[in-house]
Amino acid sequence: MGSLRGLRLAAGHCFRLFERNASLSLRSTRNTDLKRINGFCTKSQESPKAPTESYRHRVPLHKPTDFEKKILLWSGRFKKEEEIPETISFEMLDAAKNKIRVKVSYLMIALTVAGCIYMVIEGKKAAKRHESLTSLNLERKARLREEAAMKAKTE
Template sequence: MTISAARCGILLVAKRASDALSYGATARTAGILTRLYHVANLSTTTVVHPSVRALLCKPRAPFRVYSDSTGPEMLHRPSNFDRKILVWSKTYPSLGDIPEAVPHAKMKKAKDVFRIRVNIWMGVWTVIGCIVMIYWGRKSAREGNSLEKENMLWHQQINEQAKNKKV
Protein backbone atom coordinates (compact mmCIF):
# COMPACT_ATOMS: atom_id res chain seq x y z
CA MET A 1 0.00 0.00 0.00
CA THR A 2 1.66 3.20 -1.18
CA ILE A 3 0.39 6.64 -2.09
CA SER A 4 2.89 6.97 -4.94
CA ALA A 5 1.10 4.16 -6.76
CA ALA A 6 -1.67 6.67 -7.39
CA ARG A 7 0.49 8.35 -10.01
CA CYS A 8 0.29 5.14 -12.03
CA GLY A 9 -3.50 5.21 -12.00
CA ILE A 10 -4.07 2.87 -9.03
CA LEU A 11 -4.93 4.24 -5.62
CA LEU A 12 -4.57 1.96 -2.65
CA VAL A 13 -7.27 2.65 -0.11
CA ALA A 14 -6.58 1.91 3.55
CA LYS A 15 -8.95 0.15 5.95
CA ARG A 16 -7.44 2.03 8.88
CA ALA A 17 -5.79 5.43 9.06
CA SER A 18 -2.79 3.89 10.79
CA ASP A 19 -2.16 1.70 7.72
CA ALA A 20 -2.02 4.76 5.47
CA LEU A 21 0.15 6.69 7.92
CA SER A 22 2.63 3.82 8.11
CA TYR A 23 3.15 4.08 4.36
CA GLY A 24 3.99 7.77 4.42
CA ALA A 25 0.59 9.39 3.87
CA THR A 26 -0.17 12.66 5.59
CA ALA A 27 -2.83 12.68 8.29
CA ARG A 28 -5.31 14.44 5.98
CA THR A 29 -4.69 11.95 3.18
CA ALA A 30 -4.98 9.02 5.58
CA GLY A 31 -8.37 10.26 6.76
CA ILE A 32 -9.61 10.68 3.19
CA LEU A 33 -8.39 7.21 2.26
CA THR A 34 -10.17 5.55 5.18
CA ARG A 35 -13.38 7.49 4.46
CA LEU A 36 -13.20 6.33 0.84
CA TYR A 37 -12.83 2.75 1.99
CA HIS A 38 -15.73 2.86 4.45
CA VAL A 39 -18.18 5.09 2.55
CA ALA A 40 -17.69 3.84 -0.98
CA ASN A 41 -16.85 0.22 -0.10
CA LEU A 42 -13.78 0.42 -2.28
CA SER A 43 -11.41 -2.50 -2.35
CA THR A 44 -7.83 -1.97 -1.25
CA THR A 45 -6.69 -1.54 -4.86
CA THR A 46 -9.06 0.60 -6.89
CA VAL A 47 -8.66 2.63 -10.05
CA VAL A 48 -9.71 6.19 -9.22
CA HIS A 49 -10.53 9.19 -11.42
CA PRO A 50 -7.51 11.52 -11.95
CA SER A 51 -9.21 14.49 -10.25
CA VAL A 52 -9.72 12.44 -7.07
CA ARG A 53 -6.19 11.13 -7.38
CA ALA A 54 -4.87 14.70 -7.59
CA LEU A 55 -6.58 15.57 -4.31
CA LEU A 56 -5.22 12.55 -2.49
CA CYS A 57 -1.65 12.40 -3.75
CA LYS A 58 1.15 14.31 -2.17
CA PRO A 59 2.21 17.18 -4.42
CA ARG A 60 5.39 16.71 -6.38
CA ALA A 61 8.46 18.17 -4.81
CA PRO A 62 9.67 21.35 -6.51
CA PHE A 63 12.49 21.02 -8.98
CA ARG A 64 15.68 21.70 -6.98
CA VAL A 65 19.29 22.03 -7.96
CA TYR A 66 22.06 22.16 -5.42
CA SER A 67 24.32 25.12 -6.02
CA ASP A 68 27.89 25.43 -4.75
CA SER A 69 27.55 27.00 -1.32
CA THR A 70 24.04 28.34 -0.92
CA GLY A 71 22.22 25.02 -0.63
CA PRO A 72 19.21 23.98 -2.71
CA GLU A 73 17.98 26.43 -5.32
CA MET A 74 14.40 26.16 -6.54
CA LEU A 75 13.96 26.26 -10.30
CA HIS A 76 10.88 27.20 -12.32
CA ARG A 77 9.97 25.68 -15.67
CA PRO A 78 8.60 28.71 -17.56
CA SER A 79 5.51 28.54 -19.74
CA ASN A 80 5.37 30.38 -23.07
CA PHE A 81 3.91 33.47 -21.38
CA ASP A 82 6.60 33.29 -18.67
CA ARG A 83 9.23 33.18 -21.41
CA LYS A 84 7.78 36.35 -22.98
CA ILE A 85 7.81 38.03 -19.58
CA LEU A 86 11.50 37.09 -19.17
CA VAL A 87 12.29 38.74 -22.52
CA TRP A 88 10.06 41.82 -21.95
CA SER A 89 11.67 42.41 -18.55
CA LYS A 90 15.07 42.18 -20.27
CA THR A 91 16.22 39.28 -18.10
CA TYR A 92 17.17 37.35 -21.25
CA PRO A 93 17.89 38.90 -24.67
CA SER A 94 15.68 36.51 -26.71
CA LEU A 95 13.32 33.56 -26.36
CA GLY A 96 16.00 31.16 -27.60
CA ASP A 97 18.38 32.12 -24.80
CA ILE A 98 16.02 31.08 -21.99
CA PRO A 99 17.02 27.77 -20.38
CA GLU A 100 14.56 24.96 -19.66
CA ALA A 101 14.56 25.76 -15.94
CA VAL A 102 14.99 29.30 -14.58
CA PRO A 103 15.85 30.10 -10.95
CA HIS A 104 12.70 30.91 -8.98
CA ALA A 105 14.12 34.21 -7.71
CA LYS A 106 14.93 35.35 -11.27
CA MET A 107 11.43 34.45 -12.46
CA LYS A 108 9.84 36.29 -9.53
CA LYS A 109 11.96 39.38 -10.20
CA ALA A 110 11.02 39.32 -13.91
CA LYS A 111 7.31 39.06 -13.04
CA ASP A 112 7.66 41.95 -10.57
CA VAL A 113 9.33 44.13 -13.23
CA PHE A 114 6.61 43.18 -15.73
CA ARG A 115 3.84 43.94 -13.21
CA ILE A 116 5.37 47.35 -12.42
CA ARG A 117 5.70 48.24 -16.11
CA VAL A 118 2.09 47.22 -16.81
CA ASN A 119 0.86 49.35 -13.89
CA ILE A 120 2.89 52.36 -15.00
CA TRP A 121 1.52 52.12 -18.55
CA MET A 122 -2.04 51.76 -17.24
CA GLY A 123 -1.52 54.96 -15.24
CA VAL A 124 -0.07 56.78 -18.25
CA TRP A 125 -2.99 55.79 -20.49
CA THR A 126 -5.47 56.79 -17.76
CA VAL A 127 -3.92 60.26 -17.55
CA ILE A 128 -3.95 60.58 -21.35
CA GLY A 129 -7.63 59.54 -21.40
CA CYS A 130 -8.47 62.15 -18.75
CA ILE A 131 -6.71 64.91 -20.70
CA VAL A 132 -8.58 63.95 -23.89
CA MET A 133 -11.94 63.96 -22.07
CA ILE A 134 -11.19 67.38 -20.54
CA TYR A 135 -10.33 68.74 -24.01
CA TRP A 136 -13.55 67.36 -25.56
CA GLY A 137 -15.65 68.66 -22.67
CA ARG A 138 -14.23 72.18 -22.91
CA LYS A 139 -14.59 72.18 -26.70
CA SER A 140 -18.27 71.23 -26.54
CA ALA A 141 -18.86 73.82 -23.78
CA ARG A 142 -17.36 76.54 -26.04
CA GLU A 143 -19.72 75.44 -28.83
CA GLY A 144 -22.68 75.77 -26.45
CA ASN A 145 -23.44 72.07 -26.17
CA SER A 146 -24.32 70.61 -22.78
CA LEU A 147 -25.92 67.43 -21.53
CA GLU A 148 -28.84 69.41 -20.12
CA LYS A 149 -29.54 70.98 -23.52
CA GLU A 150 -29.29 67.61 -25.32
CA ASN A 151 -31.62 66.05 -22.76
CA MET A 152 -34.22 68.81 -23.24
CA LEU A 153 -34.10 68.37 -27.05
CA TRP A 154 -34.48 64.62 -26.73
CA HIS A 155 -37.54 65.00 -24.46
CA GLN A 156 -39.13 67.48 -26.88
CA GLN A 157 -38.68 65.02 -29.77
CA ILE A 158 -40.16 62.16 -27.76
CA ASN A 159 -43.15 64.28 -26.69
CA GLU A 160 -43.81 65.40 -30.30
CA GLN A 161 -43.68 61.80 -31.53
CA ALA A 162 -46.13 60.78 -28.80
CA LYS A 163 -48.55 63.59 -29.80
CA ASN A 164 -48.33 62.61 -33.49
CA LYS A 165 -49.16 59.00 -32.65
CA LYS A 166 -52.28 60.04 -30.67
CA VAL A 167 -53.67 62.13 -33.54
Protein backbone atom coordinates (compact mmCIF):
# COMPACT_ATOMS: atom_id res chain seq x y z
CA MET A 1 0.00 0.00 0.00
CA GLY A 2 2.87 2.36 0.80
CA SER A 3 4.46 1.80 -2.59
CA LEU A 4 1.25 2.86 -4.34
CA ARG A 5 1.11 6.05 -2.30
CA GLY A 6 4.77 6.75 -3.04
CA LEU A 7 4.18 6.13 -6.74
CA ARG A 8 1.26 8.58 -6.74
CA LEU A 9 3.34 11.21 -4.98
CA ALA A 10 6.22 10.76 -7.42
CA ALA A 11 3.87 10.98 -10.41
CA GLY A 12 2.32 14.18 -9.04
CA HIS A 13 5.77 15.65 -8.44
CA CYS A 14 6.89 14.82 -12.00
CA PHE A 15 3.69 16.31 -13.43
CA ARG A 16 4.15 19.56 -11.46
CA LEU A 17 7.78 19.84 -12.59
CA PHE A 18 6.79 19.24 -16.22
CA GLU A 19 3.97 21.75 -15.98
CA ARG A 20 6.28 24.38 -14.46
CA ASN A 21 9.03 23.80 -17.06
CA ALA A 22 6.53 23.89 -19.92
CA SER A 23 5.03 27.17 -18.74
CA LEU A 24 8.51 28.68 -18.25
CA SER A 25 9.60 27.73 -21.75
CA LEU A 26 6.40 29.12 -23.29
CA ARG A 27 6.78 32.34 -21.34
CA SER A 28 10.43 32.76 -22.33
CA THR A 29 9.82 32.19 -26.07
CA ARG A 30 6.98 34.69 -26.19
CA ASN A 31 8.92 37.53 -24.58
CA THR A 32 12.27 37.23 -26.31
CA ASP A 33 13.17 38.59 -29.70
CA LEU A 34 14.76 36.02 -31.99
CA LYS A 35 17.63 37.22 -34.16
CA ARG A 36 18.51 35.51 -37.38
CA ILE A 37 22.25 34.91 -37.78
CA ASN A 38 23.65 32.78 -40.62
CA GLY A 39 20.36 30.94 -41.04
CA PHE A 40 20.04 30.03 -37.35
CA CYS A 41 17.61 31.50 -34.87
CA THR A 42 19.19 32.63 -31.63
CA LYS A 43 17.72 34.17 -28.53
CA SER A 44 18.71 37.64 -27.48
CA GLN A 45 21.30 37.92 -24.73
CA GLU A 46 18.85 39.16 -22.12
CA SER A 47 18.71 36.95 -19.08
CA PRO A 48 15.33 35.38 -18.51
CA LYS A 49 13.54 36.47 -15.36
CA ALA A 50 13.26 33.91 -12.59
CA PRO A 51 9.73 32.87 -11.77
CA THR A 52 8.22 34.84 -8.92
CA GLU A 53 6.64 31.82 -7.28
CA SER A 54 9.18 29.50 -5.71
CA TYR A 55 8.33 25.84 -5.47
CA ARG A 56 9.72 23.91 -2.55
CA HIS A 57 9.25 20.18 -2.59
CA ARG A 58 8.99 18.60 0.83
CA VAL A 59 9.33 14.85 1.05
CA PRO A 60 6.23 13.49 2.82
CA LEU A 61 7.03 11.52 5.94
CA HIS A 62 5.33 8.42 7.29
CA LYS A 63 5.03 7.14 10.84
CA PRO A 64 6.02 3.44 10.64
CA THR A 65 3.84 0.74 12.17
CA ASP A 66 5.30 -2.03 14.32
CA PHE A 67 5.49 -4.38 11.35
CA GLU A 68 7.20 -1.75 9.21
CA LYS A 69 9.71 -1.22 12.04
CA LYS A 70 10.45 -4.96 11.94
CA ILE A 71 10.93 -4.74 8.18
CA LEU A 72 13.41 -1.89 8.67
CA LEU A 73 15.30 -4.01 11.21
CA TRP A 74 15.28 -7.20 9.09
CA SER A 75 16.49 -5.32 6.03
CA GLY A 76 19.51 -4.09 7.97
CA ARG A 77 18.62 -0.41 7.67
CA PHE A 78 18.72 0.00 11.46
CA LYS A 79 20.41 -2.14 14.11
CA LYS A 80 18.00 -1.51 17.01
CA GLU A 81 14.37 -0.49 17.20
CA GLU A 82 15.35 2.57 19.26
CA GLU A 83 17.37 3.92 16.31
CA ILE A 84 14.29 4.14 14.07
CA PRO A 85 13.07 7.77 13.91
CA GLU A 86 9.45 8.77 14.57
CA THR A 87 8.83 9.49 10.88
CA ILE A 88 10.55 8.02 7.84
CA SER A 89 10.29 8.68 4.12
CA PHE A 90 8.31 6.41 1.83
CA GLU A 91 11.44 5.85 -0.24
CA MET A 92 13.30 4.42 2.78
CA LEU A 93 10.39 2.11 3.55
CA ASP A 94 10.09 0.97 -0.08
CA ALA A 95 13.82 0.24 -0.24
CA ALA A 96 13.57 -1.85 2.94
CA LYS A 97 10.56 -3.75 1.59
CA ASN A 98 12.37 -4.46 -1.67
CA LYS A 99 15.37 -5.79 0.22
CA ILE A 100 13.11 -8.11 2.23
CA ARG A 101 11.37 -9.29 -0.97
CA VAL A 102 14.73 -10.25 -2.44
CA LYS A 103 15.73 -12.11 0.73
CA VAL A 104 12.41 -13.99 0.80
CA SER A 105 12.76 -14.94 -2.86
CA TYR A 106 16.28 -16.28 -2.22
CA LEU A 107 14.93 -18.28 0.72
CA MET A 108 12.16 -19.72 -1.47
CA ILE A 109 14.69 -20.68 -4.16
CA ALA A 110 16.85 -22.45 -1.57
CA LEU A 111 13.83 -24.30 -0.11
CA THR A 112 12.71 -25.37 -3.59
CA VAL A 113 16.16 -26.77 -4.42
CA ALA A 114 16.31 -28.57 -1.04
CA GLY A 115 12.84 -30.05 -1.64
CA CYS A 116 13.84 -31.28 -5.07
CA ILE A 117 16.97 -32.96 -3.71
CA TYR A 118 14.93 -34.58 -0.91
CA MET A 119 12.37 -35.94 -3.39
CA VAL A 120 15.10 -37.40 -5.60
CA ILE A 121 16.63 -39.19 -2.60
CA GLU A 122 13.23 -40.55 -1.49
CA GLY A 123 12.46 -41.68 -5.04
CA LYS A 124 15.71 -43.63 -5.25
CA LYS A 125 14.96 -45.33 -1.90
CA ALA A 126 11.50 -46.29 -3.15
CA ALA A 127 12.99 -47.67 -6.37
CA LYS A 128 15.33 -49.92 -4.32
CA ARG A 129 12.26 -51.27 -2.45
CA HIS A 130 10.59 -51.84 -5.87
CA GLU A 131 7.81 -49.40 -5.06
CA SER A 132 6.37 -47.52 -7.99
CA LEU A 133 3.10 -45.79 -8.67
CA THR A 134 2.14 -48.52 -11.13
CA SER A 135 2.68 -51.36 -8.65
CA LEU A 136 0.86 -49.48 -5.86
CA ASN A 137 -2.06 -48.77 -8.20
CA LEU A 138 -2.29 -52.42 -9.32
CA GLU A 139 -2.27 -53.63 -5.69
CA ARG A 140 -5.02 -51.19 -4.74
CA LYS A 141 -7.20 -52.24 -7.70
CA ALA A 142 -6.72 -55.94 -6.86
CA ARG A 143 -7.75 -55.25 -3.25
CA LEU A 144 -10.85 -53.33 -4.39
CA ARG A 145 -11.82 -56.22 -6.75
CA GLU A 146 -11.52 -58.74 -3.89
CA GLU A 147 -13.66 -56.55 -1.63
CA ALA A 148 -16.27 -56.19 -4.37
CA ALA A 149 -16.28 -59.99 -4.94
CA MET A 150 -16.71 -60.65 -1.19
CA LYS A 151 -19.53 -58.13 -1.04
CA ALA A 152 -21.24 -59.77 -4.06
CA LYS A 153 -21.06 -63.22 -2.40
CA THR A 154 -22.62 -61.96 0.81
CA GLU A 155 -25.61 -60.38 -0.96
